[in-house]
Amino acid sequence: MIVIMADESAAQKTLAKAKANHIEHVYASENRVGFAGLKDIDEVPFINEQQVVDVITNHPAAMQVSRAFHPTDTVIQTPHSTIGGQNFSLIAGPDAIESAEHVLAMGQAAKAAGATILRGGSYKPRTSPYSFQGLGEQGLIWHRAAADALGMDMMTEIMSPADVDLVGKYTDIFQIGTRNMQNFSLLKAVGRQNKPVLLKRGMSATVDEFLSAAEYIASEGNQQIILMERGIRSFDQKYLRNTMDVSVIPVLQKLTHLPVLADPSHAAGVSEHVSPIGLAAVAAGAQGLMLEIHDQPAKAWVDGKQALTPDQMTNLFAKANAIHEL
Amino acid sequence: MIVIMADESAAQKTLAKAKANHIEHVYASENRVGFAGLKDIDEVPFINEQQVVDVITNHPAAMQVSRAFHPTDTVIQTPHSTIGGQNFSLIAGPDAIESAEHVLAMGQAAKAAGATILRGGSYKPRTSPYSFQGLGEQGLIWHRAAADALGMDMMTEIMSPADVDLVGKYTDIFQIGTRNMQNFSLLKAVGRQNKPVLLKRGMSATVDEFLSAAEYIASEGNQQIILMERGIRSFDQKYLRNTMDVSVIPVLQKLTHLPVLADPSHAAGVSEHVSPIGLAAVAAGAQGLMLEIHDQPAKAWVDGKQALTPDQMTNLFAKANAIHEL
Amino acid sequence: MIVIMADESAAQKTLAKAKANHIEHVYASENRVGFAGLKDIDEVPFINEQQVVDVITNHPAAMQVSRAFHPTDTVIQTPHSTIGGQNFSLIAGPDAIESAEHVLAMGQAAKAAGATILRGGSYKPRTSPYSFQGLGEQGLIWHRAAADALGMDMMTEIMSPADVDLVGKYTDIFQIGTRNMQNFSLLKAVGRQNKPVLLKRGMSATVDEFLSAAEYIASEGNQQIILMERGIRSFDQKYLRNTMDVSVIPVLQKLTHLPVLADPSHAAGVSEHVSPIGLAAVAAGAQGLMLEIHDQPAKAWVDGKQALTPDQMTNLFAKANAIHEL
Amino acid sequence: MIVIMADESAAQKTLAKAKANHIEHVYASENRVGFAGLKDIDEVPFINEQQVVDVITNHPAAMQVSRAFHPTDTVIQTPHSTIGGQNFSLIAGPDAIESAEHVLAMGQAAKAAGATILRGGSYKPRTSPYSFQGLGEQGLIWHRAAADALGMDMMTEIMSPADVDLVGKYTDIFQIGTRNMQNFSLLKAVGRQNKPVLLKRGMSATVDEFLSAAEYIASEGNQQIILMERGIRSFDQKYLRNTMDVSVIPVLQKLTHLPVLADPSHAAGVSEHVSPIGLAAVAAGAQGLMLEIHDQPAKAWVDGKQALTPDQMTNLFAKANAIHEL
Structure with a gap:
């Protein structure tokens, strides 16, 4: 009620x-x-x-994140970015932090293209336990240094409630990955922090489940939540890893006051289709894009197949801005 | 080979x-x-x-529709439209033909908004046998008259090989619906006609199955095929009827030389989200849009919930053209 | 009402x-x-x-096939089989009719294992137009002869309303395949015949859509309908072609009076898993099984990968009967 | 290698x-x-x-859990149960621990029906943060007491790495729920314990992802892993909550040496269909079943709709044993 x-x-x-x-x-x-x-x-x-x-009384179960509770768009302010409302946010960076030099170089390219948030993973959720799991705190240190040098916000993924203090010491924005969308312990843990949380939609999460996951964060007192669509699991994975569900963007924006961004890199899974999928998300109303970039995609430590080169990113961001202006 | x-x-x-x-x-x-x-x-x-x-030798099984067989874009010429390549096609009209006056009025609105093809169903595939099944030949007659009066192409759905001659007497373009994408008898029948065929993707058809269905038409000698994405079946139908798979548009365009259009009306199922979903398809590269319109959606005989008003259509087409220009 | x-x-x-x-x-x-x-x-x-x-007034839209309209189980009588109610029906045969000798040999094996219905396709719905499309009437003739020689019922697939008379001249039971579940012209055509129709569930058909497809047949006057679950399309096709939806069997049996059988051959797509999947369907309440068999699966003209040998069929039918007895 | x-x-x-x-x-x-x-x-x-x-060299990425690494069935021994191989295990209990008396009464019924493992949740993963989240340690204490009084094993869900010591002080078997199948921090945490772990398949997890999640546990040194199929997310949720994927059972058993059990309660979501779905899983080869029971389902604190009464459980277990014997 x-x-x-x-x-x-x-x-x-x-x-x-x-x-x-x-x-x-x-x-x-x-x-x-x-x-x-x-x-x-x-x-x-x-x-x-x-x-x-x-x-x-007929509001959604995810009450706090609904427009019934807060009719106007939530706008989130970080040191270098304003996210939500009429703003259009660009997030870019490497999939995984690889070195101090690399994250700095990628950050420079990202900033030049218009991004204000530098992403990169130091704790990586990998399907196999034998795959590279991220550099840990060393990655956070390099990531923070690059963001500071460039005057950008830092965003990185957190995978365990136990890491909240450590990751929180460095990052400006906590990222929760698709596999952890219903990791309720983790949601509660970041819900007790005073920093924005970017929450990715689970691979087969319904709209209501997605909003209820955000509500877990809000229920602990943290209303600075950014939603991100990143592709759902569908029946055809031959040509693309996931299916970008652009339709969910206007549906979410009607139901919730939170910013809704999109991640075309994971939706596509292959770099050649990232651009049209990203533009589609913007045309559907996404309030920002997140892109994975790498100067040498073939040598990326993680997910190089879906990484754009800095030039491709610049090109895409320019078109995305033009569509957002319309 | x-x-x-x-x-x-x-x-x-x-x-x-x-x-x-x-x-x-x-x-x-x-x-x-x-x-x-x-x-x-x-x-x-x-x-x-x-x-x-x-x-x-490593071409797709759907050989004739592949770029390996025909590297350049197929451009289809009808009396009033040029479809494919760099062209951007607008198709609009009522879901079902209701009367001579109504289809003419809807056609006028469609033409004013920039559409060159007037759609409308006289044979309707309905989930229930007790729902209105279409006006049959009377509908075709009114539909043809409206198209002629307006200088537009007529497009209408065909549901049985037995109707090819009758429907072919009136229509400029045969439409094959999503439920009939693998109705191979019907595909062969229209494949023997000398008129363009618009083929909608099946509700859960893979890319390869979609192209192979088109190949059925080509295998009988008819290469004038237009592909249409109209939303796939996914796990969440609470807010939208289907999930528009915008990602499939660039994937198809890489594999096939055929035009790829999109139908946001059926993808959304509710009119309020048709516009962002349609714009997303255009941003992803769709070479045209098909829209269902009605002057009084609440009184439409079929699928009124997803029909745009003429004004909404005009607004959407204008934005779609702007995005296509980019 | x-x-x-x-x-x-x-x-x-x-x-x-x-x-x-x-x-x-x-x-x-x-x-x-x-x-x-x-x-x-x-x-x-x-x-x-x-x-x-x-x-x-609150009956399902598919009124005639609902238990609200006909509370007791429909039992269908063919020359050699009684299908539905407490009966347990076994259908077997080759995927495609290959020769008079082959269908007879397969029929003998099927009969010895307990089958009373001999299946086999002379009109084959193939994904590619260049794949073998069936022997046509020659296949029907051989199929009929084998069924007559063995005292079995003949069942074969029909793909076009235009074939109703020809196929009906030979077969005891019309089979409608998964791709044609919503081919309404075909459903109406067999609905006007006085012979049982086995209707396979569409690849991504909901329960309501499946029942409404059956209602199309009933609406034309033919109440002799057998429903068949054959696996749905899901997100993982690496190890199996489809996902047998055993849960739908009790759901259907509660809603409808029609017999519900299962096809584990197409659900699995690979022979080694046909048996456990078939037994699962029986344990869930399936009133019969349909199996594809071949004496030399590697040489089968169509879908050899999923064909059981006659011995494997015999073994499976024995276990299936034992579970049905429980 | x-x-x-x-x-x-x-x-x-x-x-x-x-x-x-x-x-x-x-x-x-x-x-x-x-x-x-x-x-x-x-x-x-x-x-x-x-x-x-x-x-x-061509073994699955999930190496340790594959039969290439360990060809024979893993059999797990707990104080009161032997799980895997030819053994058939019955797990039952309330969804949530409600009181000392209630878990004892449910345990008595479970034991009488043949169960050796008493399940019950004290930490509950609920879609909404405002739903009952479990009694916490008080529930663990009552649960342990009931298991001890009855000579049964205790199994309960763990949701956070931080709870490993606390939950491990009481439980015999850790349960990882479907939403946490790829909560890698949690998987590693239980992988460092010397107690069996029951791992439920994620809602849309592929076979390979499921096995790789188990490999996370094994990679930390804990090979006592039980896999559980509990229904996947599909396109039709009108009549059932999930779709029990019985086909995955033989597929998993071919690939891995770990025991594979099934949870028909969550697969069905409604009690009336739990029994046929459970029997189907057993017929497909499941090495055990887990059931949720309640003496007054309508008054259950969590998920009463899917709870069987003790009598229904007894009836189902008797049939399940008979099918397993076959």
């Missing part, structure tokens, strides 16, 4: 009373108070009825 | 000799001869080896 | 009156009258209300 | 030398030595070639 109150002050007072009454799962946003576990205004007799403007 | 010969004349001679030798499934395109059933040049001892430039 | 009446005579009288009143889509089964297009008893003022026992 | 050596002693010597040479990812099983990162015998010059019987 979401109660729309006369003003923010009334909402804050109601929130305080609810907590004093030991009501669980209650949250406020501007002049709204959301009671995630209640469905009837009679369950909150302490509320000042004269200040109740409206009561919404 | 595709044999590239010195010139078209050499190819035609080889074709003639192959037929004289009772070789099945042999076709020529410009200076190329395709032997769909053979894999070794030694199987065609009658060929003039001096005129053989190259032999391709 | 289904109206339960006092007795069969009352139902027949209502049916006659409805037809006299030009009501479309009205059918009777024992003491029930189904009005597929109506939802309110007031729409049939001619009905004798004193003979109305009950009115069901 | 797997090297088959003359005997176990030779394998152990090779393993020791490999470790002395700082070769990563090397493991031994009886007379076999697996080098997960190497592909050529020349890369291990220290090996005694006279004791090399054979070298296998």
Whole structure:
């Protein structure tokens, strides 16, 4: 149940009373108070009825991330980026951090192309335990140094609640990968941090499951969440690794106030089709793109097949900006 | 096996000799001869080896529709439209033909928005036998009259080989629906006609199956084939009927010389998301769009939920053209 | 709307009156009258209300095949087989008819193992137009002769409404393949015949779509329909061609009175896994199995990879019978 | 690369030398030595070639869990159960631990029906953060007490690496849920424990991904792994929550030596279809079943819709045993 109150002050007072009454799962946003576990205004007799403007009971289960709870677009501010709303964000970088020099060079290319966020993995979720698992803290150090040198934000993946402090010491944005979309322990852990979280959609996650995963983060107090579509699993994997579900972008944007970005690199899995797929996502309304780049894709430590060269990225970002302008 | 010969004349001679030798499934395109059933040049001892430039054996099973057989884009010419290559085609009209007046009014709106092909169903594939099945020949007559009055091409769906003559008497383009993509009797029947065929992708058809279905049409002599992506079946149907697979557009365009268009109306299933999904398809490279329109969607006889109003169509076509220009 | 009446005579009288009143889509089964297009008893003022026992309005869209219209199991009688209810039916034979001798030999093996229906294709739906398409009428003749010689029923696939008379001259049971499950012209054509139809589930057909396809046949007057699950399309095709959906068997049996059989050969696509998958279908409640057999699988003209040898079939049928007994 | 050596002693010597040479990812099983990162015998010059019987290079990426590394069935021994090989294991219990009395009562019913493992969740992975998340350690205490009182094994789900010590203090078997199949931090954490791990297949995990997830556990030293199929995500969720993929059971059993069990409760999602689906899994070769039970399903705290009553469980287990005997 979401109660729309006369003003923010009334909402804050109601929130305080609810907590004093030991009501669980209650949250406020501007002049709204959301009671995630209640469905009837009679369950909150302490509320000042004269200040109740409206009561919404048919909101999505993922209450806090819904537009019923927060009608306007969430805009997330990081040191070097503004994400969401009418802004268009570009994230780029290597799949895995390989060396101080390499991440710096890739960051320079990314920045030149218009990116403000430098991505790169130091903890890599690999299908096989025998594949390269990432450089760990050494990678974080090089990644941070490159971001600082370039005046960019750093974004990197986190795979375990135990790594929150370590990764949080370096990164500006936590990335949660597709395989961990319903790793609820991890979602709660980043939900207790005061840094933005980029949450990728699970490989076969429904819209409702995706939003509920974001709600896990919000339920712990962190509303700085960026959603990312990265391709779903479908029945034909002969030519492409995944199927970019562009349709989900307008569907999500109607339901949630959170920014929705897209990752065409993982959706395609092969570099030659990254560009049209990325442009499609932008045309569908994506508020930003994330790209994997490498100067020598054939020598990339991880996923070189899907990496664009810096030139290809620059070309794609230019077209993407033009479509976003339209 | 595709044999590239010195010139078209050499190819035609080889074709003639192959037929004289009772070789099945042999076709020529410009200076190329395709032997769909053979894999070794030694199987065609009658060929003039001096005129053989190259032999391709690793072509797709759907040989004639592949770029290995015909490297350049196929461009299809109808009385009022040029489809494929760098052209951008707009097809619009009601889901079902309802009356002479209605199809004419919808055609006027479609033409005003830039469409050159007027679609509409007189034979409707409905999930239930008790749903409206189309007006039959009466619908064809009204549809033809509207197209003639407006100087547009007529396109309508055909559901049975038995209807080829009747439908062919009226239509400019045969449409094969998603449920009939592997209705091989029907594919062969339209393959024997001298009119373009628009073939929709099956709901869960792989790329290879889609191309092989087109090959059925080509194998009977009709190379005027237009491919259309219209959304695949996926695991989440709560908010949208199907999942528009934009990624398949560049994949197909690499493999085949046929035009690839998109149908966002059926992909979305709900009108509010037709526009972003259609624009995404265009950004991915679709060489045209097909839209369902209705002046009073709530009163449409079939699929009103997904119909755009004429104004919405006009708006979408304008944006689609802008993206195609980029 | 289904109206339960006092007795069969009352139902027949209502049916006659409805037809006299030009009501479309009205059918009777024992003491029930189904009005597929109506939802309110007031729409049939001619009905004798004193003979109305009950009115069901929340039945499935596929009315005639639902248990709401016909609560007890449909049992289909062919010259040599009784299919449905507590009966357990075995269908076997080669994928394609190859010769008079071969189909006879396979039929002998099938009969010895307990099969009463001899299957085999003379019209083959192949992904590629260049693959063997079946022997046509010659195959039908050999197939019929083998069935007659062995005292078995003949079952063969039909691919076009135009073939109904020809195929119907020979076969005891029409088979509709997975690719034609929503070939509505074909469904209507066999619906006008007085012979049983075995309808395979489409590769990605929902339960409701499957039942509605069967309803197309029933809507033309033919209630002798056998449903067959044959594996659905899923995301992993590395080890098996399809995914046998055993769960659909009890779901269908709850919803419909029609017999539900299973085809583990096509579900598996590789012979080594046909047996466990077939037994699973029987344990889930399948009222029969269909198997593809070949004495020399490696030399089979079509789909040899999934063919069992006669010995493997015999072994599987014995186990299947034992599970069915439980 | 797997090297088959003359005997176990030779394998152990090779393993020791490999470790002395700082070769990563090397493991031994009886007379076999697996080098997960190497592909050529020349890369291990220290090996005694006279004791090399054979070298296998085309093994699955998930090397240790493959039959190439360990040809015979793994049989896992817990205090009260023997799992794998020809054994047939029954696991039952409530979805969530609700109280000391309730888990004891459910355990008594489970044991009476033939179960030796008492399941129950104290840490529950729920789609929504606002749903009941489990009783935590209090649940573990009650669960352990019930298992001890009944002479059964305790099995419970673990959701975070941080909980390994706490959960491990109580449970006999760690359960990893479908959403965590690729939670690699968690897999590594239980891989360092000396207790069996039951690993559920991810909702859309391929066979190779499933085996690689098991390999993560094995790569840390824990070979006591039980695989469980629990239904995959498919395109039709109207009547059932998931689609039990029985075909994967024989496929897995051919590829891996690990026990393969099935969970029909989650596959069905509704109790009325649990039984046929469970029997199907057994007929396909499952080496055991896991069932959720509740004496008052309508009052269950979690997932009551899919819970069987104790009587239904008893009935199902009796039939399952009969099919397994066949």
